[in-house]
Amino acid sequence: MRKAELVIIGGGPAGMAAAVSARQNGIENIVILERDHVLGGILNQCIHNGFGLHTFQEELTGPEYADRYEQKVKELEIEYQLETMVTDISEGTDQKASDLLPGVRCIHVSAVNRTYGFFQIETKAVILAMGCRERPRGALNIPGYRPAGIYSAGTAQRLINVMGYMPGKRVVILGSGDIGLIMARRMTLEGAKVLAVAELMPYSGGLKRNIVQCLEDYDIPLLLSHTVVNIRGKERVEGITLAKVDEKGRPLPGTQIEYECDTLLLSCGLLPENELSKTAGVALQQITGGPAVNDRLETSIPGMFACGNVLHVHDLVDYVSEEASLAGKYAACYIQKAKEEPVEDGTKAKERAAEDGTEAKEEPAKDGTELEAAVTDDTELQIQPENGVRYTVPCSISPDKMADQVVVRFRVGGVYQDRYISVYLGEQRLLHAKRRILTPGKMEQVILKKSFFQSVKPDEAIRIDLEEE
Amino acid sequence: MFDTVIIGAGVTGAAVARELSRYQLKVCVLEREEDVCCGTSKANSAIIHAGFDAKPGTWKAKLNVAGNRLMDQWSRELDFPFVRNGSMVVCTDAGKMERLEALYQQGLANQVPGLEIITDKKRLREMEPNLSDQTAAVLWAPTGGIVCPFLYNIAAAENAAKNGVEFRFRSEVTGIIKKEWGYEIATKEGLITTRTVVNAAGLYADVLHNMVSERKLQITPRRGSYCLLDKTAGTHVNSTIFMLPGEYGKGVLVTPTVHGNLLMGPTAVDVKDKEAINTTAEELAEVLEKSSMAVKDIPKRQVITSFAGLRAHEVGRDFVLGEAEDAKGFWDCAGIESPGLSASAAIGCLMAGWVADSLHAKKKEHFHSKRRGIVHPFELPEEQRQELVSQNPAYGVIVCRCEMVTEGEIREAIRRPLGARSLDGIKRRTRAGMGRCQAGFCSPRVMELLAEELGIELTQVTKSGGKSMLVYSDAAQVHLPEANLKWADVLNEG
Structure with a gap:
C-alpha cells in the first residue's frame, strides 16, 4: 500500500492552501486528491473579479486566484492526483505493520482514478477540503413539471463560463445567494433576459455588494418573500409562477405572478459536502452540516482536519485560504508530534475512535471535551452560540494548545440592527463589539486571545451571543 | 409485413416483446418517445406486490401473484435489481381489525404465500423499529418485493432486441386501420403493416383500441405524486409499509428502494390530461402528511426529489387483456394500473402465448434467455x-x-x-x-x-x-x- 504523511482531499482553494502551508511547515510526503481534471475547484468557473483583496491586496478573478496557489503547489513540488475520487476514509487496521509510521495510528484513504484504478493510501493525517454543493430542486419540493431548463446556479455557471454554452434566454432565478446574484449579472451580460430574482426570506442571502453590482446595476428586480409555486412546460420550461409568502414561508393566495421564461436557476443555499466525513465517522455540526472542529481545525477523529467550505460556507475565498493555511499548519504539527511521541497503541486508538463516532452523532458539542479530558488532561472549552448566533467554527478551543489568537467565525440567524456581539467566559464578558447591521448573508468573526483564558474553571464554557446593549 | 407490432415500450410492451421473441415471429415495437420506459413505467412505487389487494378471480389478482412468482427468475436472467423485502399493511386502530382480517382472507383466496397477521409488539419492533406507536397489528406478506422499474423495463427490452425484436422510437401511432390480412398502422414515420397488434400503449391504450373497436374503452389518468428521500434515510424501514386502506383512501406507502433510498407516495387524483405528470403543492403536502400515519420519525428534510406518474385506470377497474371482440388480431393490454408492474412479467407470458398461438408460431431453437446489465465497478x-x-x-x-x-x-x-x-x-x-x-x-x-x-x-x-x-x-x-x-x-x- 502506498504511504503518505498527509492526504488532502480536494484540490480547490482550501486543499491547495492547506497543502502549501503543510509543506512550508515541514511535511514532505503530501498528496492532494482532486476529482476534477484541473486544480482550483469551483474557482475555475468564477470568472468574475473580487477575489484576493485580503490575501494578495489586489482584485483577481477566480481562475487567477486559483492559479496563484496552483503555482505554489507546483513550485513546492507537492504531488497531486487529478480525476481522482476518494471513495472511503477509514482507520487503518494493521498499524503496527506500518514502517513509515511505526506505532502511530494511521488512516486509510481509498480512491479511484484511471491510472491506478482502485487504490489505497496509508497516511498519518488527512485534511478534508471537499467544498460544498448546491441545494437541489427536490430539497425545495417545488411543484410543477420537470422539464429541461431547470439548473442550479452553479451548473449554469459552469455551462457558460467553462463550456461556453448558454443555458437559456429568459430566466427567473430562485434564491438570492451569491452565486444566484452573480449569475443574474453573468446571464445578462451574455445576452439573456433575467426577469426576476425571487427570495423566500424577507432578506437576501447574498452579500450587499453583489445585490448592488449584480441586480441593481442591471435593473433586475429582487422580490423578497417570494417563491416558485409552479413550473410549466413539459419538454423545456415555458413559464414559472411566483407567489408572495407569509412569515412562515407559505404562499399567499392571490399573489401569483406569471413569467414566460425558458429557464429557472436555483440558488437556494450551499451544503458542505460531507459524505466522506460521515463514512469516516467524523462528528458533524447540526447547523452547518460540516465537521465539528476545535481551534486547531481538528475533527472528532485525531489526525483528521477540515477547512474551507466543507466546514461551513464562506463568503470570501480569502477566508478559506486563511483557514486552510491554519489547517495545514496544525496537521503538520500533529504529524511531527506523532513522529516524536508515538504513544498510543492501535487498539486503544481504535476504541476511542469508535466511541467518538457514535457519541458524537448525538451530542457533538460535548464530544471534544470528553475526548481530550480522557486522553490528555487538557481542558477543551466549548463555544456555545446563543441568541441569534447560529453556530461557530471552531466550536471549541483549548486554552493550553491554542495559538495566541484564534479567529472564531459564525453566521447570525436573521437581520439585526445595532447589536453587540458579546463573548462570555462563564459570567465574565470577554468581548463586546458593536455592529450596525448583521445579516445571515455575511459571515461574522471575533478574535479570541489566549490571554483571555489564563484561569479557567472546570466546566466553564464560552458563550457568543448578540445583545442589544 | 410484421407478424406482430407491439405499441408501447413500457414494462408491459417490453415484457410481451421479450416473451414473443421466443417464437419464430417478426416483431416490432413502436414507441412514441426516444427511449423505453418513458410513461407510467418510469414513475410508480417500484413495488412488486404480494397480491392480496385485488378481488379474487380478477386478472389483477391472478397475474399479480403469478408475476410476483416470476420475478426471481426474471431478475436472475435479465440482471436487474429485485429484492423480496416483504410488505406490511399496518392497522393502527384496534377497532379496524376486521378489515385487516378481510385483507388476509382475500390474500389467501388469491393464493399469496406466507401471509400472517402479526400482533406481537416485540416482534414487530424487531422487524420494523419505526412503525407507528399506534400499531395494533400488521398483515405481513414475505413475498412482497421492490424492483428497479427502469432497469427491469430496459433489461426486458434489450433482451427482446437481442432476440430479434425491432424497436422503432419516436414513432407515435396516429391511426390504425383494419385490413383483411391484419392491420395498417400509421405513424409519424410512415405506414407499417402487420398481421397482429398488441396494444400496450398505457394511458393511450383506449385511444388505440377505440380506433379499431366499437366496444369502447375509457382510460382515466390517475395521478400519483411521490417524494424520494436521500440514501441516508433508506434504512428507515426494511419492508414496504402500507396503511390499512380505509377512510383515508388507499393511503400512501413508505418503502426502501432497491438502490437504498426511501420512497413515499402516491396520491391518487384523477386528471383529464394524459400528460399531466406535474406535481402540485397539495399533493406533495399530502404525501408528507400521510406518510407519517404508519411510520414514525421519517426524516422528511432528506427529500431529494419529488415526481408524479399517471396510472392508466380503466373504467371496468380490471386489466383489459385479450383479443378485442370485434377486431380479430388486435390484442389489448389496457388498464394496466397497479399492480401492473408486479403483473407485467405474467402479462408478457400470457399475451405472448395467446398471440403466438393465434399465429401458429413455433418457438425458436436458440432463444437467448440471459442479458447482462451495465457493470457497476463498485459492485464488483x-x-x-x-x-x-x-x-x-x-x-x-x-x-x-x-x-x-x-x-x-x-x-x-x-x-x-x-x-x-x-x-x-x-x-x-x-x-x-x-x-x-x-x-x-x-x-x-x-x-x-x-x-x-x-x-x-x-x-x-x-x-x-x-x-x-x-x-x-x-x-x-x-x-x-x-x-x-x-x-x-x-x-x-x-
Missing part, C-alpha cells in the same frame, strides 16, 4: 474491478459523485443496443444524476459524453428527447433587441 469484488479499470480506464473516472457512476458506465449505456439518447436515459440506466445533488455536478459532463458518443452538438443533447434541449450554442443565438440597441447607442456615442 476488488480484483475484478481492478481488472476492469486496467482494461478500460474509463471505469476509473467517476462522473456522478453522488451515485459513484463512472465514465465507463455512461459510455456503455449509450453504446449498447437500445442505448441511452438523453440525460434521462443515462439516468435510468446508470443512476447518474439520481443522487442527492440531482445532477448538479454531473450533467455538464454527461451532456459532453452524450454529444461525443452520438456525434452530435451539445446544443442537440436533450433531457428527455423531443424539444427538451438543454443549452444554446452561444449568446449570438440569444437575440435580444434591447440589448443590441444599447450597445449600438454606446458605439454611436463613442
